[in-house]
Amino acid sequence: MNRRHFLASVSAAALAPLPALAAQDPLHLKAEAVTQQILPEGDGATSMLGFNGSMPGPELRLRRGVRAQIEVENGLDEGTAVHWHGIRLENRMDGVPMLTQKLIEPGQSKTYSFIPPDAGTYWYHSHHISHEQVAKGMMGPLIIEDETPPDVDHDITALMSDWQVQTDGSLTEAFNQMHSIAHGGYMGNFARAFLSQERVSTGDRVRFRLINAATNRIFPVALSGVRGVVVALDGMALAEPRAIEGLVLAPAQRADLIVDVTGLVGLDMMTRQGPYRLADLAVSGTNTQRQSTAIAALTPPDVPSPAAPTQHLTLTMMGGAMGGRHGGDDIWAFNDVSNLPSEPFGSFQNGETARITLENDTSFPHGIHLHGHHFYELDEAGNPGDLRDTTLVDAGKSRDILCVFDNPGSWLIHCHMLSHAAAGMRTWVKVT
Structure with missing residues (x-):
């Protein structure tokens, strides 16, 4: 990590909350070039790729067991495809060129239709030259809503990633650099988390949905200003909630936390040099209505039980x-x-x-x-x-x-x- 960017990230100005599309009516995503303020205000903006004019793309919220229709329009000058990561869907809707579908060529569209079987936290991203297209920003949160949501005051998504970016905002497009590919992969000198909400109150109970959308970076994460537990991993509810300490998310992994706000809230990546601030959540006022109770497990997933392996x-x-x-x-x-x-x-x-x-x-x-x-x-x-x-x-x-x-x-x-x-x-x- 570049030391200047390490320091800059701690005081990075908050972006507007993630855009959202919440409906079971047909949805539309347009893959296109976008400009995003990744670095703190005062540094340059970054030319990237995204969906519907934003990076990350809009948060999609779907209902479990109800068929979704999502039209993906390709406004890029190259082919693309979209993978609905973690969804146990029909094979032809999985979004993998050469295996489950043809490329969506420039100017063309494809409608993905599937029934999400599991509530939880998922995400969507490009699955064509994805080491480049995802690094450039083609990703977004995908939430399958609980039929009976947990008792929380806020449901907040935090999508994390990193980029190789200069102080003028330009992206270093060294995606195919042989040395990095043969080692840990293309990694950024700047990282941050994008939040779906900017503000909470002391005493609030919050569901945090953490998504590692980085192309290669492993995020050991820690939350300050909260007290709570992990309730789900990769969209699947844990039988028993567990402690947050030592939480590590590989690329594409997710974790759901339910926590009570006790002070100023920060999301950090833990590094050998110390905590690296990914996001701050503003705290104002006090929730005097919330009663402190034990955090219950989420509804268990409806998945087949394994038999003796054959x-x-x-x-x-x-x-x-x-x-x-x-x-x-x-x-x-x-x-x-x-x-x-x-x-x-x-x-x-x-x-x-x-x-x-x-x-x-x-x-x-x-x-x-x-x-x-x-x-x-x-x-x-x-x-x-x-x-x-x-x-x-x-x-x-x-x-x-x-x-x-x-x-x-x-x-x-x-x-x-x-x-x-x-x-x-x-x-x-x-x-x-």
């Missing part, structure tokens, strides 16, 4: 700087193959439960994302733990997951450090 596969991450040789033809690989193979990594019958060992044989962490499904992270004893759609596997470590493959189609698995995915760390599974 397959146990291993997906090994290979390559990168300081990594061993592999048989792929790019910087990164899965199981000695770079980029999408002609045959799937795994084939499953609809409803089949499989265990997958994710083995990280590289010198860098990877956030592995499975499309169209959630899966259980297994503990050391092999017991199912958290439900996730993206799991962080540290360098030299492994993690086992258990998944009920109950969604027919061809589904992508990739590293959500998008620089790594662009340079080979992608494969797919088939469910029939």
Whole structure:
């Protein structure tokens, strides 16, 4: 992190709240060039990409179990596609060119139609040359509303990302720089969180929806001025709320917190140099009506229970700087193959439960994302733990997951450090 930007970020002026589109009527998103004030006021604005004239794009709020219709218009001078991250939707609506759809070419539109089955916090983003298009700003929050919302005074989204940006506001477009791709990926010298609301009161109970929308950066996060718990990860309610301490979000991961405001509220990324302020939430007045009560768990998700696994596969991450040789033809690989193979990594019958060992044989962490499904992270004893759609596997470590493959189609698995995915760390599974 550039030291000047570290200091500037602490006093960054608040932007207007995230725009929102809340309806189950047809929605419209236009991908287009935008200008955004990422840096503090007084520094230059940044030319980027976004949706509907903003970056991030508008917060979409949909109802669980009700079909959504979202028309995406491509106002760019290159192709694009939109992935609805974490939604267990129909395969043809997943937004992956070459696997589930054709590109939306410049001047064309595509209507995505799906029924969101799970309440929770999700997001949408480009899935074409996404290591560039997402870095330039093609992303936005996607909230599936609870049928019975928790008892809170505010529901606030915080979407986090980082950028390589100069003080004049210009974006450093070194997305394909070989050194960064072979290491941790394209990372910014400036980071911030965009909030959907600017102000709360002391004593308010707040649901915070944290979304890591960065292309490559892992965010260890901390909230000051609050007291509360984590109630959901990657959209899925936890059986029991847990402490916020030590919360780490890999790219694409999300966490829902319910907290009581005790003072000035700050969202920090924890670094070796100390806290790096991502956002401040203004606090004024006192809520004298709110009674302090225990924070209850959210409604549990309606997901299939795993059976005894009928397959146990291993997906090994290979390559990168300081990594061993592999048989792929790019910087990164899965199981000695770079980029999408002609045959799937795994084939499953609809409803089949499989265990997958994710083995990280590289010198860098990877956030592995499975499309169209959630899966259980297994503990050391092999017991199912958290439900996730993206799991962080540290360098030299492994993690086992258990998944009920109950969604027919061809589904992508990739590293959500998008620089790594662009340079080979992608494969797919088939469910029939």
